[in-house]
Amino acid sequence: MKLKGWKDVKPGAVVTEAGSALKFKTGSWRAFKPKWIEENCIQCMFCWIYCPDMAVKAKDGKRAEFDYDYCKGCGICALECPGKKGNKAIVMEEEGK
Amino acid sequence: MATPLSLKELSKKEVLLTAGHRMCSGCGAPPVVKMVLLASDYPVVASNATGCLEVSTCISEYTAWKIPWIHNAFENAAASLSGVETMYRSLKKQGKIDKEIKFIAFGGDGGTYDIGFQSLSGAMERGHDMLYICYDNGAYMNTGIQRSSATPFGADTTTCPAGSVVPGKLQQRKDLTKIMAAHGIPYVAQASPSSWSDLMKKVRKALEIKGPKFMNIIAPCNRGWRSRTDDAILLSRLAVETCYWPLYEIEDGVTKITVKPKEKKPLVDFLKPQGRFKHMFAPENEWMLKQAQEEVDKNWERLLKEEAFTASLETPKE
Numbered sequence: 001m002k003l004k005g006w007k008d009v010k011p012g013a014v015v016t017e018a019g020s021a022l023k024f025k026t027g028s029w030r031a032f033k034p035k036w037i038e039e040n041c042i043q044c045m046f047c048w049i050y051c052p053d054m055a056v057k058a059k060d061g062k063r064a065e066f067d068y069d070y071c072k073g074c075g076i077c078a079l080e081c082p083g084k085k086g087n088k089a090i091v092m093e094e095e096g097k
Numbered sequence: 098m099a100t101p102l103s104l105k106e107l108s109k110k111e112v113l114l115t116a117g118h119r120m121c122s123g124c125g126a127p128p129v130v131k132m133v134l135l136a137s138d139y140p141v142v143a144s145n146a147t148g149c150l151e152v153s154t155c156i157s158e159y160t161a162w163k164i165p166w167i168h169n170a171f172e173n174a175a176a177s178l179s180g181v182e183t184m185y186r187s188l189k190k191q192g193k194i195d196k197e198i199k200f201i202a203f204g205g206d207g208g209t210y211d212i213g214f215q216s217l218s219g220a221m222e223r224g225h226d227m228l229y230i231c232y233d234n235g236a237y238m239n240t241g242i243q244r245s246s247a248t249p250f251g252a253d254t255t256t257c258p259a260g261s262v263v264p265g266k267l268q269q270r271k272d273l274t275k276i277m278a279a280h281g282i283p284y285v286a287q288a289s290p291s292s293w294s295d296l297m298k299k300v301r302k303a304l305e306i307k308g309p310k311f312m313n314i315i316a317p318c319n320r321g322w323r324s325r326t327d328d329a330i331l332l333s334r335l336a337v338e339t340c341y342w343p344l345y346e347i348e349d350g351v352t353k354i355t356v357k358p359k360e361k362k363p364l365v366d367f368l369k370p371q372g373r374f375k376h377m378f379a380p381e382n383e384w385m386l387k388q389a390q391e392e393v394d395k396n397w398e399r400l401l402k403e404e405a406f407t408a409s410l411e412t413p414k415e
């Protein structure tokens with residue numbers, strides 16, 4: 001999105017497009033990347049509720065893939081993941097490897 | 098019917114705070130806002146005090162909010178929302194609006210404990226039908242970690258730096274939750290994102306009550322707490338388990354502890370992972386750990402007594 005000059009901005013700094021932040025992809029902030037290992041996933045959905053960046057997608061009440069466009073790589077999901085029999089369903093990997 | 102409080106069912110709902118906001122990686126505040134918004138099945142109108150949440154979710158033309166949201170200034174999130182709520186009541190009376198809408202104000206601890214305190218106190222006293230939510234990260238994190246009246250004892254901040262003369266903040270934190278309860282409002286609660294179900298139950302309860310409500314929610318900040326980016330939820334859990342941040346509610350003057358830790362952990366479990374308390378572990382500062390623990394113990398004991406006492410005051414319901 002091209003930034004507007006002050007004359008183009010609505011009076012009172014009103015933003016009429018709800019959720020326009022989606023146009024700003026924060027995925028480039030990431031230094032570590034979470035990887036989802038589906039066979040270890042028990043569908044507890046903790047990663048979905050705890051993710052600060054709404055970067056864990058859900059579909060029909062089940063966990064779906066990460067949204068790497070927005071994931072900042074904080075690692076909360078991996079830390080909170082209970083996994084299956086001690087095997088984590090989310091692991092962090094160094095970005096770009 | 099309200100959406101059942103299961104993550105499976107809740108995940109079918111749209112989260113009304115979108116991705117693309119610019120809160121730091123691993124911030125504790127967005128999960129709090131997400132849980133609050135998911136808890137409500139009513140349309141919500143929100144106001145926001147100046148702070149991390151406000152500056153990072155609404156930058157220029159980008160807004161992460163999918164609900165009507167107003168930011169005015171640092172000190173007046175509660176006053177601004179009072180006006181909005183009053184306008185809503187007027188429009189409803191005139192028959193121009195018939196929807197049931199809920200009003201929620203968000204403020205950080207700076208915008209709630211300190212700068213926004215008088216407008217919050219005023220809005221509560223006037224009895225506006227709104228829920229004020231303070232996400233408490235214990236300092237002015239947005240402007241560079243300056244101490245606030247929510248900063249815990251001993252913490253190292255940029256305006257009370259731990260050095261050879263002064264070992265961090267020397268004062269105890271202000272107990273805002275109790276101060277709000279002293280306003281005699283119908284509902285006051287303390288919550289933590291680690292106990293998401295407890296948090297959402299409290300929000301739901303608050304929204305069903307008419308009149309002013311206040312909730313204080315801990316929101317770890319890895320920049321200011323000098324901790325890892327992945328431990329926001331872990332630290333908020335340790336805060337509860339050490340009784341540093343007890344989960345309780347005060348409904349019509351009756352105190353109830355909603356989550357009692359099975360085993361009360363020593364406070365150092367909460368302090369140790371945070372760099373802002375690092376100096377307290379030096380041999381010469383042992384007294385600080387002792388004093389911090391004593392304060393937590395004292396407050397916890399008092400809360401337990403308060404629970405028993407206020408329950409004894411309650412007249413049995415027919």
